[in-house]
Amino acid sequence: MSSTTMSESVRAGRPFHVRAWPVAIGVLRFAGVVITTFLGLLAVTFFIGRVIPVDPVLAVLGDRAPASAIERTREAMGLNLPIYQQFFIYVRQALAGDFGTSVLTTHPVMSDIARVFPATIELATLGTLIGTSLGIPLGVLAAVKRGTLLDQLVRIIGLIGYSVPIFWLGLLALLVFYAKLGWVAYPGRIGIAFEYSFTPITGLYLIDALWQGEWEVAVDVFRHIILPAALLGYFSMAYISRMTRSFMLNELGQEYIVAARAKGLSEARIIWFHALRNAAVPLVTVIALSYATLLEGSVLTETVFSWPGLGLYITNSLQNADMNAVLGGTIIIGSTFIGINLLSDLLYRTLDPRTRA
């Protein structure tokens, strides 16, 4: 209905400002959400940083510093100021784009993130690709074969993905595919033999190696990434297949499916071109959410596989009360979340004509 109204208004040639208002309000609302989210992020990170019972001075000086040095550093870091002043300084610096220097790595936080984030993006992207390419067909299959042994099998695969700790599954996978079968490589992103001869460009090693025509490096990088990515992909698949199944069941019960069958369309055409096309609309959000979760939530996978990514970086920084690094990391994650949400929103609008108004 709404899309008809919109096109009618366009055809009617209403003045521009009448149409511009809703757009402007939409943009303003979006900007409002972004700003509020960022301020919320800043406040939450700051106060969590102050609530956790860890002395930030320990991060700067290490565990064995004498008391005099501790006091001096506390003053230098402004930790003796009243908490509202500390918060004000924190927000002012963050708004100026100054995330400072990480005390742990001694590098500017942004250059640290530029180094570790591509590792996580590469891992999460491959994980999502694996999860999606397996999860959707499995979910469709489970919906079509509802109640059969196959459906149960998909359910069990999904259940394992939900309930088994990734840490344990990671070690088990290492034992089988790395230690016993020798199919994959470990630890880290690249073999020691190439680490000092290969120069990455984008930080996405797989793409960089292929781009430079370094086939041996590409194979080595692939052998490093495939196991952690497959593991993340498995968890993503568990989620996507369950959601696909439920969306598909919903679609298959719709009247237009009955109508399509009555028209004599083949079952395959009905499933893949009609039902899945409509189920794809909410699936976009599911996949985007799953991707965002992998981007920030692969800490344990990164630990098990010694993968130098963002999750590991933020966890280490948080444990060491390295607040500059935690803030920078949080802002990046927050921006990525907002970005992915925006993207899925746009895709949603493209796929679902009803939302275009």
Add this chain to the structure above:
Amino acid sequence: MIMQRLPFLSALAVGTALSVLMAAGTPAMAKTPADTLVEGFAIDDIISMDPAESFELTAGEVIGNIYSQLVRLDLSDTSKVVGDLAASWTVSDDGLTYTFKLKPGLTFASGNPITAEDFAWSFERMVKLDKSPAFLLNQFGLTGDNVTEKVKALDPSTLTMTVDQPYAPSFVLNVMAASPISAIDKKLVLPHVKAIPVDATNKYDNDFGNGWLKTNFAGSGPFKLREWRANEAVVLERNDRFYGDKAKLLRVVYRHMKESAGQRLALEAGDIDVARNLEPGDLAAVARKEGLNVTSAAKGTVYYISFNQKNPNLAKPEVREALKYLINYDAIGATLIKGIGEIHQTFLPKGQLGALDVNPYKLDVAKAKELLAKAGLTDGFSVTMDVRNTQPVTGIAEAFQQTASQAGIKISILPGDGKQTLTKYRARNHDIYIGQWGSDYWDPNSNAETFTANPNNADDATFKTLAWRNAWDVPDLTAKTKAALLEKDGAKRAAIYQELQQAVLDSSPFALIFQQTEVAGLRGNVNGFKLGPTFDTNFVAPVSKN
């Protein structure tokens, strides 16, 4: 219907394709290069590569391999030191002035000559930067105001240092062997020195090159620092200008790996040559496996449980003694610390001057109950215990909780991250704490000072030792600890430390449990890898690979 089967078939096809791709790479390709030693090592405690700043165990090991000192521990008898860059040294009759003569023709990795002036500046920057290791020199009376007067280069090969009291020469020399007191290439660092404004927190107008040296290198050890990427890797390369025996391998890579199980798998597969953080189960598996070896060395780190004297129950002498009888040392030794430690109930680690090797306490619930009754606590009491969530301390705490409950003492364990529990401990807000103490330098004073000295037990004291953290007010022992520092006669000095250890055994709020044994798993083709008595003596220069 054919289309319906496709998803399953395509999944199968994708799976097969992945398997083929994975199998395509030859596993041998990932093995470590013949000229490189790769160690799997948890290196997330490193905060800096500047010797005057870093004092963490892992960084200490790296600095020990890339920098040189005036003197070093004699690895064949660790109660003595031998010359490193110093050819000889003398102590003046009044015991206050030390004169070091440097060996001739020494150079830094940069090619610059090593002179006494480099040492004088290294001492000056260490004291003036006032980072964690500065206390090593502060304890000789060296301060920012007097260091340029007290430490001087008489000529390019002669350095003198004047201390404020006639300390035992063994104490001064043992401290000088610590890795932070390294020769730093002044000529190389000077262009990187940054000016900073003088204010309340900065007493001096420059950073003495600290900003640059955090991630760079200006030393003269058998290896050079090529790169340190925090939480990722430390890469060393052979220093071909090294004055002593050249390193056998071209490169050493310390690769950050946190997990014992992961290290074991990578060691078995040959992707690392040395695994440095193996837990007892993995260590036993490595020891059994053909083609792999294990090595170990007793380290200067002791583990203890301490009782805060601010808690009225724990302050009773009978309770302190009873608690020492409620630890099942035998069971802990046989299981929880098997291979990674040895039961050791005195505060000086074996191998240090005056170390007492006696273990009088055993689990004795009846005796503990008797002591508790004497303290008027027949029914026991409740108390909390702060425990880092790592092994073996968690296991030991749980074992202690179980045995203590047999005498009616209910311990509730408060698990926390290392820095959380330490923050609470430093503020004296704990009841019971389980911790470790590694000697800051290889001299009995390091441990004696922390376990038996507490010059001011007030909350705002500036000298915060372990005795202070547990509010143990002991003026007599504090005085005795100080006297031991000035005792020139080695045998008499050792005797004082033995008395101090006995006092801690009998009446202190410290139950010493074990001395750490450092272990490493090695590939069969690794030769000459030997762990030293301290973390900064884990040298990699003699290591070679077949």
